[in-house]
Amino acid sequence: MKRIAESTVRRLSLYLRFLEEFEARGQVTVSSEELAQQGGTTSAQVRKDLSFFGSFGKRGLGYSVPELASQLREILGLGRKWRVVVVGAGKIGAALVQYRGFRQRGFDVVAVYDNDPRVIGHKWNGLVVRDVRGFGTDEVQRPDIAVVAVPAEQAQAVADLVVRHGVKAILNFASAPLTVPDDVAVKTVNMAMELETLSYSLVNRDVESDDD
């Protein structure tokens, strides 16, 4: 299978959400045009995105909502549960663990770590906060995904730690970009960057804003 653009994968994720809405409303069929309108893209884009993975539609008719949803779940790897650990028991970590869509979509938070002795050992959202220095040697099974929610200065050290113990995917909330081996996937969510992009667009009103 050929390389798929990240932008394509992100749109697939969006399409899936729309399909679930259509499904909840009892709609059994959608056209690429309907999906496109929801997602702020074009029907050609929708069809092209899907075509990388197969032919899921019926010509003259559209796509079966439940069938396409199921295909997308398969493609996105949502057919299974993923073990997630959160490193950093601060506000961001707390918000994440409480986030509804998290567990809902098969991402199970199985452990929380911190390095602050005042927090370690306390119950936190139903989980005991563990000492990060025990990562990988405690009884917690190796997680699939590590969420890094620590200050920027500590982010790289945490990344190194989890990578050393075999974690292959990191969701990074520190504003510092992380350096990891090629076979580890990193997604960085950088709040400051988002805000500054908005700030830029405010002082450059002539430039059109992009609604993504």
Next chain:
Amino acid sequence: MKRIAESTVRRLSLYLRFLEEFEARGQVTVSSEELAQQGGTTSAQVRKDLSFFGSFGKRGLGYSVPELASQLREILGLGRKWRVVVVGAGKIGAALVQYRGFRQRGFDVVAVYDNDPRVIGHKWNGLVVRDVRGFGTDEVQRPDIAVVAVPAEQAQAVADLVVRHGVKAILNFASAPLTVPDDVAVKTVNMAMELETLSYSLVNRDVESDDD
């Protein structure tokens, strides 16, 4: 001035952070190569990004750290304070308001809104939670940026409300994309999408992961 790619603006934001680190360490000059290494990009990219806005470097020498930092702040519109309101006094809102880099970079949270009568009126991170129905008619000055941190079903209604009252920039944490007029900038941070991108890369190891 011509249209600048969003990716370029995001990188400028990154460069600024690195420059501030260099500044703190007392380094007075940087080359495009040094900036590139920090940011995981190439020196040509750095120079191209900057060239859209002017010629800030000295040939054979590089860039003055404080001077370039100051230029970038200017370009990004960080030379002033921005009034930010948070709509949705939940966990995500809480995490955001506490986020250090927020106020640090000139983004002042001046009000918090919610629609839950059990929360309205309570002190929350030093601010009283206001009734969202009073938005625009209360004594709070019109904000520059609205952070939408409400459930997906309510996100569009909130967006409509703040846009109606003249807000021109929205940071959206709901997983639903927002529809807004052309002159309003929206940045959507979609946690589910990030997680699903990671999930995808875990089930498609052959595809190389991108460290952004």
Next chain:
DNA sequence: ACATGTGAACTGCTTCACAGCG
């Protein structure tokens, strides 16, 4: 000699337009 600034080449994503099929 060294590092910037930039036109030109390249790469890859998006859009177009239409053939194909229900």
Next chain:
DNA sequence: CGCTGTGAAGCAGTTCACATGT
């Protein structure tokens, strides 16, 4: 006839490579 699936065209962002300035 309607809507999908897709090769081809178009476009935008990145990389190259070198002329330019110190």
